[in-house]
Amino acid sequence: MSMWDVIRDFLVNLFSFDQAHPLLFTQFYFWAFFALVFAVFSLFHSKALLRNGYLFACSLFFYYKTSGVFLALLVFVIVYNFFAAKGLGKLKSNKARSVLTAVSVVVDLGILAYFKYAYFLTDFVNSLLGTSFEVHDVLGEFLNALTGVNLFRVDAIILPVGISFFTFQAVSYMVDVKREKIAPVENFLDFGFYLSFFPQLVAGxxxxxxxxxxxxxxxxxxxxxxxxxAIFWIMNGLVKKLILADYLAVNFADRVFENPLLYSGFENLSALFCYSLQVYADFSGYTDIATGxxxxxxxxxxxxxxxxxxxVNTQQFWRRWHMTLSRWLRDYLYIPLGGNRNASAGTYIIIAAVAVFGSFLSGSWWVAFGVALLAAGIGLWAWKKPGDRKLITTNINSMNTMLLGGLWHGASWNFMIWGGLNGIGMVxxxxxTKRSLGGKLLIIGLTTALCGTLSFTLHYPVWNMFFV
Incomplete structure (x- = not known):
């Protein structure tokens, strides 16, 4: 084989996407990629424009090596939101600004829903109406016809890597521009770099x-x-991911969950605790590497x-776990729903949707009737005791936020139930604390100690909803 053949094969492998071997933090090839990117970066790190443009290009290449043709989707989200925000910044009418923001949010969340929730929603409709619809990638079929090349499978919808993260970042950007918390980014390379920065693109x-x-x-x-x-964060994340999370999964948790009847009750319970540690070490490990x-x-x-x-309690847990998601849900979902002030139209829409989903899950419309009866009872309570209205609406909005937060983690009933269980814990x-503890400091201290133990214990089996 000649030198030119070696070079050609190297370039083909470099610029081709291998779905079986995506570029991940835990692979040697990622660190070779990072070393090369950092070495070139060091040559012009003092020139901000060149530096940002270079890292933007490297981030796009990284995403291509991770997700292949879905790079086109990321580029579309970048281009669309960049120009939508520029247009939003030029509008003076509040109504026009609200309409454009709403359209942009619908587009971003619509993309997320199409790729992430197509199977979930199709199964729901089929079970609800007795139909037999099948998932078909109409977007992929359209793009194949448009380009004349079969780039996309049309018999299945594949979830692009990191879509939950970059679509949520796009939504927050558009809403913040509308709220005038930030001016529209003037430079396209700057905005593209923000939305695609490769360390946090895949797992936050x-x-x-x-x-x-x-x-x-x-x-x-x-x-x-x-x-x-920075080196400490990288090493800390690698230890969490490779030594703790992967070791626990391969050597204990996966074995027990695959054949639970072969193990004792104590071993099954231990596997639940083990899986909870695995989830934390895996997720926070990726975040630590990204940070470094x-x-x-x-x-x-x-x-x-x-x-x-x-x-020491569920509320505090969510102030410590996936903190950027918790703040996102607070600022862009909980507060718009009414927060701790009142209920909005969105609050009641979510309640109605939960009633329908619950009916489907249980196979009985009596669940919807029960939810409606419960809502009527709560409404009567709020009407009879206006002083409790704030407490009621706050808890309803908290519950709705946690349900949708659970659905963000995954497109299945398990994730929605998991969110609901956390919501119940918060409520x-x-x-x-409002009704029972008052200002009794001794009781607060004892209860905090007890709640800490219960929170530490009860969050472990709840994580099992992820595995089922």
């Missing part, structure tokens, strides 16, 4: 434009201290985990 954290864009043109300054901290890699390039990502299993805690 969810980064808002107000947190990231302001860093784009700051001078690059990586001191020895910050270099050491971003720091080496001079960018700082928001904290995503803060010892969540040390939380019970809020009512309990």
């Amino acid at each position: 954290p969810i980064v808002r434009a107000v947190e990231f864009v302001q860093q784009l043109h700051k001078p690059y300054n990586l001191s020895r201290r910050w270099f050491g901290i 890699v971003a720091m080496l390039f001079g960018f700082y990502l928001p904290q995503n985990f803060n010892s969540p299993y040390k939380a 019970i805690y809020k009512i309990w």
